[in-house]
Amino acid sequence: MGKQYWIGDVRSGSHDGETVELKGWVHRTRGSNKIRFIVVRDSTGHVQCVVKRDLVGDECFESLKNSLIETSVVIRGVVEATDREHGHEVQVTEAEVIGPVNPDRPFPITESAMDEADGGETEFLLDNRHLYLRTSRMTTMLKIRSSVFGAIHSYFRDRDFIEYQAPNFVAGAVEGGSTLFEVPYFGKKAYLTQSWQLYAEAAMPALERLYTMAPSFRAEKSRTRRHLTEFWHAEMEIAWASNDEVMQHGEGVVRNIARTLLDDRSEELESLGRDLSLVERYADSEYPRIRYDEAVETLQSKGVEIEWGQDLDYSKEKVLTADFEVPHFLTHYPRVAKPFYHRPDPDDAKYVLCHDLLAPEGYGEIIGGGERTWSEDEILERIDEEGTPREPYEFYIDIRRYGGVPHGGFGLGVDRVCTWLAGADHIREAIPFPRDSRRVTP
RNA sequence: GCCGACAUAGCUUAGUUGGUGGAGCGGUGGACUGUUAAUCCACAGGUCGCAGGUUCGAGUCCUGCUGUCGGCGCCA
Known part of the structure; x- marks a missing residue:
């Protein structure tokens, strides 16, 4: 498998201080024009990746900034154990967008759809089961x-x-x-x-x-x-x-x-x-x-x-x-x-x-x-x-x-x-x- | 097969006694160097499920249809 590092292992502390290559999908993104926080998920969990413009350069920063929810990405960076909410995050050094998401057709499953479903199913979620x-x-x-x-x-x-x-x-x-x-x-x-x-x-x-x-x-x-x-x-x-x-x-x-x-x-x-x-x-x-x-x-x-x-x-x-x-x-x-x-x-x-x-x-x-x-x-x-x-x-x-x-x-x-x-x-x-x-x- | 609800923007919804449909999320543009569903400003986005009817005027009232949801019977 062309993948060596798993987010679940990062979260459990197996790679603290190491440089890792994460392969996954953008779950959420927020931040400013200089620093962005990208929560990446794979099949084993979620981790917050910190992207600083002056560290990764303009091109990389912009491509991540433009990555919508469910964009697939490869991110390289250093795992840091922090006292912040989720315990571990990745300081990004390089990143690459693999499969982009078209802004004209953003990922349709939203927080509001999930909230309303309240753990259950709505017609919309059933139609978008895939x-x-x-x-x-x-x-x-x-x-x-x-x-x-x-x-x-x-x-x-x-x-x-x-x-x-x-x-x-x-x-x-x-x-x-x-x-x-x-x-x-x-x-x-x-x-x-x-x-x-x-x-x-x-x-x-x-x-x-x-x-x-x-x-x-x-x-x-x-x-x-x-x-x-x-x-x-x-x-x-x-x-x-x-x-x-x-x-x-x-x-x-x-x-x-x-x-x-x-x-x-x-x-x-x-x-x-x-x-x-x-x-x-x-x-x-x-x-x-x-x-x-x-x-x-x-x-x-x-x-x-x-x-x-x-x-x-x-x-x-x-x-x-x-x-x-x-x-x-x-x-x-x-x-x-x-x-x-x-x-x-x-x-x-x-x-x-x-x-x-x-x-x-x-x-x-x-x-x-x-x-x-x-x-x-x-x-x-x-x-x-x-x-x-x-x-x-x-x-x-x-x-x-x-x-x-x-x-x-x-x-x-x-x-x-x-x-x-x-x-x-x-x-x-x-x-x-x-x-x-x-x-x-x- | 039977009973009961519901249908408004991509999603979640507000919409008063019938008088030209609002918001949050998501998207786009902008501001912001530590955010946690980030925040702030702006913009775009609607055949109000479909077809009739009542009315000067229908998202709103009536009828039919379609779709969906919940429940029953039957079962794992």
């Missing part, structure tokens, strides 16, 4: 996001899970068919996948422990702070495992994410205003498990109208999680509320062996999973009772005809976890280019 990415708020979020992805990979790889890829073009649905994106496919219809699950189950007898992180697509017209039409789905599938064991992995991976963020991204979390003690709690606590029936009783005792057999929608989740200080598992939903691939409870076939993990602070569901229906007879019974056509699922049924075994897995909404752990207001803040029912650009 430029908004380089603001400190988005940069910080993208670093946190990277650590979340890394923590998920580490969790599974450390436990000998095999990363496995499923197709994105599929013929059948995992969830209800109404939320499928239909795409033309050489004169036929195909759909974008909603989950790798069905294809993961096909590989389960081969790999036994497998996971993925991949985009899933759902054509939900949802307008909420926790829905995207394209979201990143971390999924795992494990052979010979019960609902309970799958839940242990769900808890394990979420706690590992929280711990990783505390270890690697505390500064970033704090700069977003996140209370680290909450993240500590999510990393260190055990996640309680309650059955659907208990949840319904709790809700009824709080005066919420709910009938047994209803799925728990977000408004009910919110009431339920209001008293929670840590994520909670909700288990044993009524069979009628869940799709065919959930395995009925052998102890009471009214229920299925499933779980959702609900995040506190009103963030809601982040994991859905459970044991799979694994015998041929049972899967056919479940598909038929649901009224789902068998044909697109022939391959899925076939898996059960050759040595079916108990198995299970879960899907985790990675963007939701980023949103929750970073304390963001909206899932859009946690992904670089959010897609929802009204936006596919930029």
Whole structure:
């Protein structure tokens, strides 16, 4: 890489007294005709560079004076530790403008735009997402996001899970068919996948422990702070495992994410205003498990109208999680509320062996999973009772005809976890280019 | 699909009972040798989302449309 010095290192005092060559972008500039202060940023931070006309000469001074916000520059100078506001600054000796910014089209993301957004998103910022990415708020979020992805990979790889890829073009649905994106496919219809699950189950007898992180697509017209039409789905599938064991992995991976963020991204979390003690709690606590029936009783005792057999929608989740200080598992939903691939409870076939993990602070569901229906007879019974056509699922049924075994897995909404752990207001803040029912650009 | 808001300069906005649209930031020019969202002076920048209607007169009132935002249902 044609770059030797990083602003983060300058700021941490690694280059005090040294001559350095900074490569970055102009963040802010102010000053007079004789002295100017240029705040330069790179991917590691910001530093103030002091430019004096009599030191750098007229040509260099003028070129920096005319450098608008987001001009790319190479600046050479001496690092000085000072008592001033930011601790370290660079006394400039030479500078070069690399990519100028045309004054007729100045950088459109302004302080006022950011203030109004108040950490969130406005239409303007969404339209200018490609430029908004380089603001400190988005940069910080993208670093946190990277650590979340890394923590998920580490969790599974450390436990000998095999990363496995499923197709994105599929013929059948995992969830209800109404939320499928239909795409033309050489004169036929195909759909974008909603989950790798069905294809993961096909590989389960081969790999036994497998996971993925991949985009899933759902054509939900949802307008909420926790829905995207394209979201990143971390999924795992494990052979010979019960609902309970799958839940242990769900808890394990979420706690590992929280711990990783505390270890690697505390500064970033704090700069977003996140209370680290909450993240500590999510990393260190055990996640309680309650059955659907208990949840319904709790809700009824709080005066919420709910009938047994209803799925728990977000408004009910919110009431339920209001008293929670840590994520909670909700288990044993009524069979009628869940799709065919959930395995009925052998102890009471009214229920299925499933779980959702609900995040506190009103963030809601982040994991859905459970044991799979694994015998041929049972899967056919479940598909038929649901009224789902068998044909697109022939391959899925076939898996059960050759040595079916108990198995299970879960899907985790990675963007939701980023949103929750970073304390963001909206899932859009946690992904670089959010897609929802009204936006596919930029 | 349903419910509720909003739309004024590049951005953020003010605009009273209807009477020729103001400001801050950003930009340009100028002053200033230690500024921290620097400050001060000046200039440029507007089809008030679109289409109708009411009126002597509409940014303001009415109708429709479009777009955006928030929420619900569904989910990760």
